[in-house]
Amino acid sequence: MSKPEILQMGAYPAWDVEALEAKFTLHRYFEADDKQAFIAQHAPAIRGIATRGELGANRALIEALPNLEVISVYGVGYDAVDLETAKARGIRVTNTPDVLTKDVADLAIAMMLAQSRAVVTGDAWVRSGDWAAKGNLPLQRRVFGKKAGVLGLGRIGYEVARRLAGFDMDIAYCDVAPREFAGDWTFVDNAQALAERSDFLFVTLTGGPATRHVVNQSVIEALGPKGSLINVSRASNIDENALLDALEAGKLGWAALDVFEGEPKLNPRFTKLENVLLQPHQASATEETRRAMGALVLDNLAAHFDGRPLPTPVL
Numbered sequence: 001m002s003k004p005e006i007l008q009m010g011a012y013p014a015w016d017v018e019a020l021e022a023k024f025t026l027h028r029y030f031e032a033d034d035k036q037a038f039i040a041q042h043a044p045a046i047r048g049i050a051t052r053g054e055l056g057a058n059r060a061l062i063e064a065l066p067n068l069e070v071i072s073v074y075g076v077g078y079d080a081v082d083l084e085t086a087k088a089r090g091i092r093v094t095n096t097p098d099v100l101t102k103d104v105a106d107l108a109i110a111m112m113l114a115q116s117r118a119v120v121t122g123d124a125w126v127r128s129g130d131w132a133a134k135g136n137l138p139l140q141r142r143v144f145g146k147k148a149g150v151l152g153l154g155r156i157g158y159e160v161a162r163r164l165a166g167f168d169m170d171i172a173y174c175d176v177a178p179r180e181f182a183g184d185w186t187f188v189d190n191a192q193a194l195a196e197r198s199d200f201l202f203v204t205l206t207g208g209p210a211t212r213h214v215v216n217q218s219v220i221e222a223l224g225p226k227g228s229l230i231n232v233s234r235a236s237n238i239d240e241n242a243l244l245d246a247l248e249a250g251k252l253g254w255a256a257l258d259v260f261e262g263e264p265k266l267n268p269r270f271t272k273l274e275n276v277l278l279q280p281h282q283a284s285a286t287e288e289t290r291r292a293m294g295a296l297v298l299d300n301l302a303a304h305f306d307g308r309p310l311p312t313p314v315l
């Protein structure tokens with residue numbers, strides 16, 4: 001029997017490609033120079049899409065594939081998949097929840113510490129010889145005991161908050177409703193009030209139309225000139241222009257960001273700022289987690305084509 005044909009939207013590690021190729025015929029969309037011609041050539045044969053959290057499958061792509069049955073997302077976020085179009089066509093959608101939660105939370109904490117304690121600038125200071133030539137760096141900001149806000153107490157937000165408790169922080173969170181599992185963490189019912197009471201505001205919201213620009217100019221300015229904004233979720237959750245304006249004007253103290261509008265290209269205004277820490281969307285990027293994510297992408301596709309229940313379905 002011939003192997004089901006899959007459209008591969010982005011690059012995967014070699015171990016995933018090998019495992020996928022054992023079961024499927026892969027068509028590498030990301031390597032095609034002429035995307036339209038590539039789709040036109042392979043469209044009738046394609047029964048599945050293997051994509052990445054931030055790439056997805058938009059309406060035009062789904063509509064161009066008449067025999068598409070399943071979209072397997074390598075990521076917990078599936079905001080880049082047009083769910084409405086998929087649902088209308090009865091196309092199944094899967095993601096990779098849980099396996100990446102703790103790595104994403106770890107990076108959020110690492111970003112808070114690195115920025116507050118000048119870890120990256122400190123390293124550059126030593127390497128460049130500035131330490132010997134100019135003396136010590138300016139003093140830094142204390143982390144432990146400060147006020148932290150977690151915007152979105154889902155799986156990742158919960159793991160971030162748990163870690164913050166280890167730094168004796170006063171923890172508050174905002175979500176659609178108070179969470180039973182939140183213990184003595186303070187519930188705040190809107191993002192602006194959460195920002196007002198926070199030294200560090202962590203954005204751990206799901207991405208998508210419902211959360212677009214939840215972190216707007218008022219929220220950013222409520223966090224204020226001594227506040228830090230840390231985003232390991234989706235760029236779309238923050239009004240990026242308002243963020244840049246506030247950082248440039250000193251109306252927000254600092255930002256540490258793993259995600260950007262239009263990534264991997266980003267607004268050049270970011271790279272001119274000293275009060276930002278910039279990361280290349282790598283919160284889930286440990287070998288252990290990426291292996292687990294790749295295995296789930298494969299398991300979901302294999303389950304679909306074998307007629308078994310999907311391990312981690314979205315639709």
Ligand code: 8YV
Pocket residue numbers: 052053054074075076077078100281282284
């Ligand atoms: C990416 C992510 O999928 O889980 C998500 O939603 O955005 C990330 O884990 C990962 O960077 C692979 O592209």
